[in-house]
Amino acid sequence: ARRQRGESVVLTFDRHPASVLGHKPPSHITSLAHRLALFEALGVDVCVVLQFTRRFARTSAEDFIKRIIADALGAKGVLWGFDCAFGRNREGDIGLLRRFGEELGFTVRRCASVRLGRDTVSSTAIRKAIVSGELQKAERMLGRPVSVLGTVVRGAGRGHQLGFATANLDLHHEVHPPIGVYAARARIRGREFPAAVNIGRCPTFGRASALPITVEVHVLDFNEPIRGLDMEVQFIRRLRGERKFRSPAALIAQMHKDVAAVRRLAKKP
Known part of the structure; x- marks a missing residue:
């Protein structure tokens, strides 16, 4: 985009097409809000979010190129995934x-x-690497740390009662690593803090099989109200x-050890 003195534009959908077409959608690697935050951090100039509806799913490939890529976006260059298909069916x-690019005046790079x-x-x-706990492998594939928003x-x-206040996260169907305790970094309002994360069912306080999986984050060196904010x-x-x-008491003793490991x-x- 810079070489052509234009703006970098990313086109994405508001939901997975499978959720509209009657198929079971996979868990998100990144929710829409997370994608937008990552695009902003990368320096993308514009992100266009298309609503994927049944009507939109009937759009022909030719109409998609002409009406959206050429007319609406005024694209001069298009970067395309190696296995990407588009348009109705x-x-x-x-x-x-590429054929329409030659006709309409934009280049295509695969x-x-x-x-x-x-x-x-x-x-x-x-997705498979994340859910199986292969964080280093997933990180190499992503080109960034594995994260959730x-x-x-x-x-x-309970965390507050134990002396380790935690933030419970609603991940909006994002995929997450398997049950366990993790060292992490939490980003809140543009600031970064070390954090201990528990993904699981808190079996110390009930029958684990009857409890839902939760994601609880103990943010170190932080004591501000954040309910309702994204992390x-x-x-x-x-x-x-x-x-x-x-x-x-035994849990508290272990949590002190976990926090020390997070700091290191x-x-x-």
Whole structure:
């Protein structure tokens, strides 16, 4: 975009097409709000969010190129995924896009596939690595730390009672690492803090199988009201599995150890 003295524009959908077309959508690697935050951090000039509806799903590939890429966006150059298809019934491909590009005055560059070992980097491979706890592998695929973005919601208040206040996150269907305790960095209102994250069912306080999985974040060196705000959590390392402790006192002793480990890891570049 800079070489052509234009603006960088990212086109994305407000929801996964599968959720509209009657299929079960996969969990999001990033929610819409998270994607927008990442695009902003990358320096993208404009992000266009299209509402994916049943009516939009009937748009032909030719109409998509002419009405959206050429007319609405005024594109001069298009960067396209190596396996991307578009338009009604996925009828559009890179060949069609290039033919119309020659006619309508925009260039098309196709991104090559990227391999990591024997795996082709894809949303499916990234999602699989995250849910299986392969954080380093997922990080190499993403080109950034594995992170989630959620809204701080009301929790049970147990963390505060134990002396370790936590923020409960609603992840808006984002995929997350498996149950366990993690060292992380929490980003709140543009500021970053070390954090200990528990993903699990808090078995010390009830029958684990009957409890929902929650994401609780203890932010170190932070004491401000944040309910209703968005928080991004970047995972550094898994510290341990979730355990059922014999007493709240035993849990508190372990939490002190977890916080000490977080401080050590957060200092590393």
